[in-house]
Amino acid sequence: xxxxxxxxxxxDGLIGAVxxxxxxxxSKSERDAVWFTTAEDRFVLRxxxxxxxxxxxxxxxxxxxxxxxxxxxxxxxxxxxIEVLR
Amino acid sequence: xxxxxxxxxxxxxxxxxxxxxxxxxxxxxDDLIAADAKRGVKxxxxxxxxxxxxxRFRGRPVNDQTHTRQNKEAIDAIFRxxxxxxxxILGAPDVVPHQDIANPTFDTSDDPDRYAFxxxxxxxxxxxxxxxxxxxxxxxxxxxxxxxTAATKPTHILELLAVATRYKPRDAAAYGxxxxxxxxxxxxxxxxxxxxxxxNDTALTVAPPAGPRHPxxxxxxxxxxxxxxxxxxxxxxxxxxxxxxxxxxxxxxNSIAKKISPGTVAAVECCYGAELYNSVTLSSPLPICQRYLxxxxxxxxxxSNIAYGPAKGNGAADLITQYFLLAVLSGASLGRAALQxxxxxxxxxxxxxxxxxxxxxxxxxxxxxxxxxxxxxAATIVPKGGDAGTSGRLERRQRRTKLHAMGQxxxxxxxxxxxxxxxxRKSVMVRxxxxxxxxxxxxxxxxxxxxxxxxxxxxxxxxxxxAAPAASRYYVAVSRPAKGSRGIDSGGVAAVAKxxxxxxxxxxxxxxxxxxPAAMIQDESTA
Numbered sequence: 001x002x003x004x005x006x007x008x009x010x011x012d013g014l015i016g017a018v019x020x021x022x023x024x025x026x027s028k029s030e031r032d033a034v035w036f037t038t039a040e041d042r043f044v045l046r047x048x049x050x051x052x053x054x055x056x057x058x059x060x061x062x063x064x065x066x067x068x069x070x071x072x073x074x075x076x077x078x079x080x081x082i083e084v085l086r
Numbered sequence: 087x088x089x090x091x092x093x094x095x096x097x098x099x100x101x102x103x104x105x106x107x108x109x110x111x112x113x114x115x116d117d118l119i120a121a122d123a124k125r126g127v128k129x130x131x132x133x134x135x136x137x138x139x140x141x142r143f144r145g146r147p148v149n150d151q152t153h154t155r156q157n158k159e160a161i162d163a164i165f166r167x168x169x170x171x172x173x174x175i176l177g178a179p180d181v182v183p184h185q186d187i188a189n190p191t192f193d194t195s196d197d198p199d200r201y202a203f204x205x206x207x208x209x210x211x212x213x214x215x216x217x218x219x220x221x222x223x224x225x226x227x228x229x230x231x232x233x234x235t236a237a238t239k240p241t242h243i244l245e246l247l248a249v250a251t252r253y254k255p256r257d258a259a260a261y262g263x264x265x266x267x268x269x270x271x272x273x274x275x276x277x278x279x280x281x282x283x284x285x286n287d288t289a290l291t292v293a294p295p296a297g298p299r300h301p302x303x304x305x306x307x308x309x310x311x312x313x314x315x316x317x318x319x320x321x322x323x324x325x326x327x328x329x330x331x332x333x334x335x336x337x338x339x340n341s342i343a344k345k346i347s348p349g350t351v352a353a354v355e356c357c358y359g360a361e362l363y364n365s366v367t368l369s370s371p372l373p374i375c376q377r378y379l380x381x382x383x384x385x386x387x388x389x390s391n392i393a394y395g396p397a398k399g400n401g402a403a404d405l406i407t408q409y410f411l412l413a414v415l416s417g418a419s420l421g422r423a424a425l426q427x428x429x430x431x432x433x434x435x436x437x438x439x440x441x442x443x444x445x446x447x448x449x450x451x452x453x454x455x456x457x458x459x460x461x462x463x464a465a466t467i468v469p470k471g472g473d474a475g476t477s478g479r480l481e482r483r484q485r486r487t488k489l490h491a492m493g494q495x496x497x498x499x500x501x502x503x504x505x506x507x508x509x510x511r512k513s514v515m516v517r518x519x520x521x522x523x524x525x526x527x528x529x530x531x532x533x534x535x536x537x538x539x540x541x542x543x544x545x546x547x548x549x550x551x552x553a554a555p556a557a558s559r560y561y562v563a564v565s566r567p568a569k570g571s572r573g574i575d576s577g578g579v580a581a582v583a584k585x586x587x588x589x590x591x592x593x594x595x596x597x598x599x600x601x602x603p604a605a606m607i608q609d610e611s612t613a
Contacts, residue, residue, distance in 0.1 A: 001600040005179075006319070007236075008367045021577070025196040025564045026580025026596045027392045028403065029315050029357035031333070042194060044318075052317030053324045071368060073197040073319040078368065 006074035014038060014068045014077070015085065018045060018061040034058045036068065043077035051072050088168055089479065090122060090129040090456050094160060094176035097135045098151040098375070102233070103179070107240045115176070116248035117557075118454075119250045127172070127456055133183065134160045135286040142166045154186045158207055158214040165211070165226060171486050172456040175230040177243070178362045182230075184390060187218045187387040187447045190440035190504045190538070196580075199391040206228055209425060212334055212497065218443045219504035219541065223497025224428045225490045227421035229385070229455030234376060238409065240600040242380060248452035249348065249382050255461035256308070256349065261415055264309040266290040267336060269326035275396060276313040279404050283311065283411050293325025293336030300337070305345040308459075309352075309411060310378075312337070313395070313404070316356030318423040319363040321371040323356050339371040348382030350460050351414050353407035355395060360450055362387030385420040385453030387411075387427070390392050392449060394441050394596055401594065402445045406431045412453075417462030422454020422485070429492050437501040439560045440538055441596070466514035498545040498593050503538040510559065511535040519590035520561060520583060527563075527581050527595050535561035535583065559585040 016038040023033035023044060031053055036045040045061075046052055048070055061082060070079040092115060099108045114130050122129040132139050134148040134157060145163025148156045161173065177181045184203035191197045202218060202472065209228040210221040231250065233243035261360045264284055268276030270292050277287040291297075291304065321339035326332070354360065360375045371377075375386045387410045393403040400408070408431045413423035428446060435442050464481070512520070524533040527536035538560040561583040583593040 006363065008319075008364050022195065024198070024357070024392050027197065027357065027394050028355065029317060029392055031315075044198075046317075046320075048370075051324075052320045052322065053315060072364065073368070075194075076318045078319065083172065 008071040008073050008078075010070075011072055011077070012069045015065065016043075016068070017065050018058075018063065020062050034062060036066075042077055043072065045077050045079060047082075048078040048080050087128070088130045088170055089127045089482070090166055090172035090174060091168060091170040092118075092129060092131045092174045092176050093124050093164070093182060094131070095132050095135050095148060095151045095181050096133040098181040099177065101241045102237060105455060110245060111240055111247070112394075113178075114251070118247055118251045122456065124329075129456075132164060143498065147167055147349050151181065152183055152502070154511065155214045157182055158185060161208050162211075162213065171227060171482055172419070173226060173228045174209065174454055174456070175208065175228070176233075177230075178232040178235040179203070179502070180235050180364075181233065184450070185214075186216060187221070188216045189391075189447075190218060191562065191564070193564065197392055199444075202444045203390045203497055204447050205450045206428070209428065210493070210497075218447045219438070219502035221447065222432055222438055222443075222500045222502055223493045223495070224425055224432075225493030225497075227419070227425050227455050227486070229421045229424060229451040229453050231454055232362050232376070232379070232452055234366060234372075235362050235364040238366075242376070246379050249379075249384070250457060253349070253384060253454075253457050255458045257529075258415055258417070258460045258462070260349075261309045261351065261460055263307045264289055264305040264311060265300075265304050266311045267323075268313045269294055269302075269315065269324070270294060270328045271312050271326040271330055272395075273328075275400060275404055276311070278400050279313065279408050280311060282400070282408050283415070284298075284309070294327055294332065295333065297325055297336035297342045298322070298338040300341070300345070302345050305342060306347045308347055308350050309415070310350060310354070311407065311411065312328050312354045312356060312359070314356050316357060316358040318358050318361065318391075319370075320358065321361070321365070322376075325375065337374065339374045339377045342374070342377055342381075344381070346378055346381035346383055349459060350381075350383040351376060351411070351420070352378055352383060352386045352388070353411045354388035355385065355393055355403040355407050356414050357389060357392045359393075360386060361390050362452075371602055376606060379452060380449050383453070384457045384459050385414070385423075385451060387449060387451050389448045390450060391448055394445060396596055401596070402441055403449070405434065406445055406449050410449075414459055417458065417460050419456055419458050420451055420453050422489070424451035424455070425489055425493075429489065429496060432496045432500055433492075435500075437503060437540055437557050437560070437584075439503050439584070439594075440562055441580065441582060443502060444502050498543050501542040501546050501557070502541050503540045503557070505539055505541070507537040507539040507559060513588050516588065516590055520563075523581050523583055523593050523595075524563065529563060529581065533563050535557075535563040535581075537561055557584045557586050557591075561585065
């Protein structure tokens with residue numbers, strides 16, 4: 001796979017904190033995004049089959065620690081399952 | 087001598103489709119080569135991983151299909167020996183990779199694209215590099231006919247090859263009716279672009295309220311121009327209302343199925359509008375660009391990642407996409423249109439600042455570069471008994487010579503700002519001007535600007551002439567204004583300021599589209 005492809009990488013049980021913050025400031029895709037931060041990395045969190053912009057379903061995870069299954073593509077985590085950790 | 091060389095990687099294709107699949111692709115390429123011959127274009131297929139084939143070009147075969155340097159060097163070898171008038175890359179980036187040019191505006195939050203992936207370096211004589219400024223002088227006509235990333239059946243690429251084989255040019259009038267799609271927030275900018283290209287903006291569709299479904303009659307237009315939001319690995323574009331408070335879907339890959347006319351040519355400004363992401367592993371709908379091509383679109387010019395442009399004026403992505411469509415409408419082949427768009431984009435700037443450089447690197451042509459969507463009547467008439475093929479080839483060669491000279495001139499003379507400067511001591515005057523720009527942009531006067539050194543090629547340096555002095559530095563800040571500044575709630579801004587001889591002489595502000603005024607270029611008296 002060429003490096004340009006940002007080939008999807010399967011992840012299971014990835015744990016991180018969910019926050020809300022600016023993304024791509026000044027660009028054609030600028031918005032407030034939902035971020036998923038692990039000990040090593042930071043990703044834009046999206047539901048795999050959800051909208052890329054203003055996904056209301058993600059709001060309930062903001063401020064919480066969660067466990068995700070899904071795919072990492074570039075700087076985006078496309079979540080198939082999100083579980084809130086107590 | 088070959089007019090058009092089609093490059094691909096047999097090992098990569100075999101890994102995806104097996105030997106039987108590769109045989110079917112080879113047969114489809116042979117059909118294309120035969121059709122090209124009838125159109126006066128002598129074409130040849132070259133496997134970049136074939137040692138014997140590469141030996142003929144005094145080049146080394148690619149033995150790792152993901153290796154960007156190997157692929158660039160192999161293609162450079164082909165150009166050195168054969169100098170084809172068209173280069174068609176056959177396959178997605180998992181067959182022949184995009185080049186991994188570093189993104190000068192990379193920032194983990196504000197511009198998280200580490201690379202401005204693209205095919206620009208293949209269109210340049212300069213040797214392999216990750217410094218985008220190396221590729222400021224494109225000279226070659228290049229396009230990519232992509233298969234589906236990670237596909238296991240060759241159906242998609244066979245369809246695309248069949249489209250290229252049976253294509254027919256049309257009168258320019260056929261491309262006069264267009265489908266224009268814009269967010270509400272970028273309406274002014276899109277109206278300006280459409281007027282520049284088509285002479286009117288009357289057919290503009292604005293989202294919201296339009297989208298994601300559009301009347302079949304609208305989408306059937308042969309020229310498409312789209313200025314919406316997009317996202318990484320995603321089959322949707324998004325609109326935005328004027329206040330920036332809602333971003334509904336404006337176009338979905340599934341909503342355009344069976345509605346795109348064969349022969350369509352699209353110029354798409356959206357972020358990730360031409361990203362060839364892996365929809366197979368993700369089990370997601372086709373990328374929008376691939377949906378266009380699968381329905382017989384001749385060409386699609388778009389960005390591999392995050393793109394920039396102002397809300398109401400024209401700049402960056404607006405310009406390069408306009409230049410592409412204008413060249414297509416005037417009768418250029420798709421590949422020449424892409425080359426002319428890149429050259430004109432470089433030419434119209436005094437220096438290529440970091441955002442200009444990313445724009446140049448990220449826009450790519452998807453489609454057979456030798457397709458001429460628009461037929462124009464040649465001014466020169468071939469005498470009776472004359473060979474129209476030879477005459478056409480001569481004219482094409484003359485055009486290539488001119489384009490090569492233009493690319494070389496840009497390479498020799500265009501200053502660039504792709505590298506962050508070391509520690510820069512800003513004069514009081516510069517600090518004051520930057521603070522004023524930051525205040526005007528609503529960023530807060532303590533905003534940190536990153537300095538980029540301007541590198542001018544030797545031939546760009548004036549020797550006692552009255553040439554305009556080149557910038558000594560660019561300053562770039564990307565920030566989010568404080569809530570309530572400028573009377574609005576949230577919104578971000580990217581400011582680019584130009585320094586000449588210790589003074590800020592101009593600046594541009596790219597703002598969030600919902601509330602921004604046009605990108606401004608102003609002199610220091612207002613800074």
